[in-house]
Amino acid sequence: MSEKLLETIVNALIEAVIVIDDSEKIILINNEACNILNLKKDEALGKPVVGTIPNTRLHIVLKTGKPEYNRIQKLGDKTIVTSRIPLKDEEGNVYAVMAVFRDITSIKRLAEEVTNLREIEALLSAVIDSTHDAISVADEEGKIVLVNRAYTRITGMSAKYVIGKLATVDIAEGSSLHLEVARRKEPILNARLKVGPAKKDVAVNVTPLFVNNEFKGSVAVIHDLSEIEKLARELEQTRRLLRYVKAKYTFDDIAGNSQKMRVAIEQAKRVAKTPMTVLLRGPSGTGKELFAHAIHNASDRADKNFISVNCAALPESILESELFGYADGAFTGAKKGGKRGLLEEANRGTLFLDEIGKMSISVQSKFLRFLQDKEIIPVGGTKPQKLDVRIIAATNLNLEQLVAEGKFLADLYYRLNVVPIVIPPLKDHIEDLPEIARVILIRLNQEYGRLVEDIDDEALELLMNYPWPGNVRELENVLGRSMINMEPDERVIRKDHLPKLELENHHREATQIGKLSNLLADYEKKIIEDTLKATEGNKTAAAKVLGISIRSLYYKLERYGIDTAKNFEP
CATH class of the missing domain: 1.10.10.60 (Homeodomain-like)
Incomplete structure (x- = not known):
């Protein structure tokens, strides 16, 4: 083979080639090697390999006679993969070494990009799987290509079962929205369907996917309506427990002209004009919240917030965060940015704490500090905040006994019991029952859409002889049931309209001697x-x-x- 032909063959190779002789001098270098190394042939041929080729190991292989295959090597900003092969004579002596290498910089970069894409894909898959709403993705033909775990939870169908099938596979009632979006190339929002074997009610939003203005498929977000309805019920229940209301009642709405009621009303009217803390005491159903509304409306805070919360209705941890609020990141699930507490919401207004005797000791301790310092620190926070809140508390429990038992802080008791107002049970001012009953009838007429005008004497006598352990709340319940028992055109409650009150048993209980x-x-x-x-x-x-x-x-x-x-x- 002629030297010219050999040179032509070597230069035609896409790999770079360098050969050194036994004196470590370069005797062959092809065009690709010159391109990679930024050398000219006349600058390399005949020159020692060490000092001419950066990071070379050809001279080492010449001495050891051991080949090196597929070694990764850095050459400036380039990366190469090289093999160094010793050339031996018939007696096994090394007379030359050949290096064959290739620039893999772009391949390495592509491999890194592929690795990054895989990492991004894994991250995206993890994000999609962590989403509470179900997600399904279909291609341009309407075949499912991706679903998350929530999809399986809601539909009951696994990814293995649905992937590759038409998007009709999970529809129990209705038509496939993926196919409809593929046809229309437009989003479909808030569609109602039934999915899976259990025919679960869902609301679905489907959006088309475009890449470079070319339709590539669609993504559906599936909301479980049963869970949404459950959350709505829980929200409504919470709203009933934590009522941000404008005080509705005034002292004109409090019926009763007996001595005990006049004392309670006069005490409430006098204290209403001051910023003093009020403790309303009395059995359940006597109208403590009615008094709280009236006190607020008669105060100079009447145009500010009146916030009511039942301390017995919320667990300790929730009551604390609701009263004092919480800082950003205070606990897992905390609202981003934190949340204002009820005390802050009631600033310059009134906070009514019903059933305060059932507040836990830990919350009592923090609330006591607020009463002493007039400032709060939100849960998880560090910065105190000054507040001006009028406190009205109510209880049907014996706080003195709770203090003795260590279930209620003595210092908090003294802070709350500044102006105690005792609202008597209905049995102790039974002479007020006719007036109270007629006020209740007006309210029930509005609620039930009725026109009941009065209670006849016989029915009234039965009501007057009943001990009313549930007080005014029980009276309202009895009158409401009586109205239900009436015909639409009847205007007066009679004895036969009243529910059974077991008067004989109650009379026997009432005539016993004792506290x-x-x-x-x-x-x-x-x-x-x-x-x-x-x-x-x-x-x-x-x-x-x-x-x-x-x-x-x-x-x-x-x-x-x-x-x-x-x-x-x-």
Whole structure:
């Protein structure tokens, strides 16, 4: 083979080639090697390899006689992969070394990009899988190519089952929105469908996907309507527990002209004009919240917020964060940016704390500091904030006994009990019942759309002889049930409209001698036991019959020492 032909062949190779002889001098270098190394042939041929070729190892292979294959090497801003092969004679002596290498800089960059794309794909997949709403992605033909875990949870169908199939595979009732979007090339929002074997109700938003103005498929976000409805119910329940309201009632709405009621009303009117803390005391159902509204409306804060919260209705952790608010990142699930507490919302207005006797000790301690310093620190926060809030508290419990038992802080009791107002039970001012009943009728007429005008004497006599353990709240319940028993054209409540009140039993209880609070407690305990017996021990059903929450029922079971393991047989 002629030297010219050999040179032509070597220069035609896409790999770079360098050969050195046994004196370590370059005897061959092709065009590709010159391009990669930025050398001219006449600058390399005949020159020692060391000093001419950067980072070379050809001289080392010449000495060792050991080949090196597929070695990665840096040459400035380039990366090469090289193999160094010793050339031996028949006796095994190395007389030359050849290097064959290729510039892989662009290939390496592409590999890194592919690796990054894979990482991004894995990250995107993890994000999609962590999304609570179900997601499905279809190609331009309407075949499913991707679904997340929430999709399987809502539809019951696994990714393995649906991927590659037409998007009709998960539709129980309705038509495939992926196919419709593929046809129309427009988004479809808030469509209602039933999906999966269980025919679950869902709301679906489907959006077309375009790449370089070319339709490539569609993505659907599927919302489980049952979960949305559950959240809506929970939100409504929370709104009932935490009521941001404008005080509706005034002292004109408080009926009663007996001595005890006049004392309570006069005390409330006098304290309303001051910023002093008020403690409303009295049994359940006597109208403590009505008094709180009236006090706020008679104060110089009447045009500011009146916020009401039931301390017994919220767990300790929630009550604390609701009262004092929380800082950004205070706990897992906390709203970004933090949240204002009820005390801050009530600044320059009034905060009404109902059933404060059931506030936990830890929250009592923090609330006491607010009453002392008139400043709060949100949960997870560090910066105190000065507030001007008028506090009205209410309880039906014996706070003095709770203090003695260590269940209520003595210092908080003294801070709250500055102006105690005792609202008497209905039985202690029964002479006010006719007036109270007629005020209630006006309100019930509005609620029920009725035109009941009065209560006849016989029915009124029965109501006057009843001890009313549930007080005004129970009277309102009885009158409401009576109105339901009336014909639409009837205008006066008669005896036969009244629900059964078991007057003989109540009269016997009422004529016993003893402390009224103890007699009422014994009566309430008996009612609870009788109700549990009627419901065969079903506490949920018993709470519903009694018209109280299951939480309140458990509290009363504990208070009265009613054995929850007792077999209540009908």
